[in-house]
Amino acid sequence: MSTSPILIGCAHGTREEAGQQVIRELLDDVRAATGLEVREAFVDVQDPKVDEVVHAIPEGEGLSAIVVPILLAGGYHVYVDIAEAVEHRADVVSAPALGPDSRLIDIVVQRLDEEGVPHDATVVLAAAGSSDPRSQADTDAAAEMLRERWGGPVRIGFAAGTQPSVADAVAQARGNGEDGVVAVASYLLAPGFFQRRIEKAGADYVTGPLAPHPALVQIMADHYQSLLPDVSS
Numbered sequence: 672m673s674t675s676p677i678l679i680g681c682a683h684g685t686r687e688e689a690g691q692q693v694i695r696e697l698l699d700d701v702r703a704a705t706g707l708e709v710r711e712a713f714v715d716v717q718d719p720k721v722d723e724v725v726h727a728i729p730e731g732e733g734l735s736a737i738v739v740p741i742l743l744a745g746g747y748h749v750y751v752d753i754a755e756a757v758e759h760r761a762d763v764v765s766a767p768a769l770g771p772d773s774r775l776i777d778i779v780v781q782r783l784d785e786e787g788v789p790h791d792a793t794v795v796l797a798a799a800g801s802s803d804p805r806s807q808a809d810t811d812a813a814a815e816m817l818r819e820r821w822g823g824p825v826r827i828g829f830a831a832g833t834q835p836s837v838a839d840a841v842a843q844a845r846g847n848g849e850d851g852v853v854a855v856a857s858y859l860l861a862p863g864f865f866q867r868r869i870e871k872a873g874a875d876y877v878t879g880p881l882a883p884h885p886a887l888v889q890i891m892a893d894h895y896q897s898l899l900p901d902v903s904s
Contacts, residue, residue, distance in 0.1 A: 684716035746806030782878035792852035800829030
């Protein structure tokens, strides 16, 4: 009798209880939706770390586990931390980051609508930030998707790690005469330090993080499914 590979949901990690709870509930939702064995792992701050979780899985002849990063953009954590955790295990593979994905932008637009943001407002897409150019490229792609959907200008701001900061992006929008309303659209997964930082950036509106949302469950399930062996005849 064949057993489905374990889904390892690998998040960044946070000291914030509210953020930890959101990720825990997301994994619970994935477990309920898929019927899979789902284990949690982290690349920073929290335990268990992803390499420890992979190491604890007995080696199998087929595919034993699939790591699905709970990260919105690729970068060091995907291409180094997670990649190194699986590189010596032929029976464990890793999926790409959750974004860019048009379904994430659906959530961003939904959050903006929930806050009542006018559709001609300037939106600052507020990402966590990374010095890794691959992560920045993914965030650029997400912003371009949002530009295709949004009526007003779209800028990028970062909560940490690179420039411009979210506060600077808000100030630049006002100084550039992008008249009237400036909204910060959180491109973060869960509440915590970064979310509080972007809430203080001086915008007229600030949206909440992307999770919880059923689209995140579907994206994670799709990433897992895409790495299953093709058993069609």
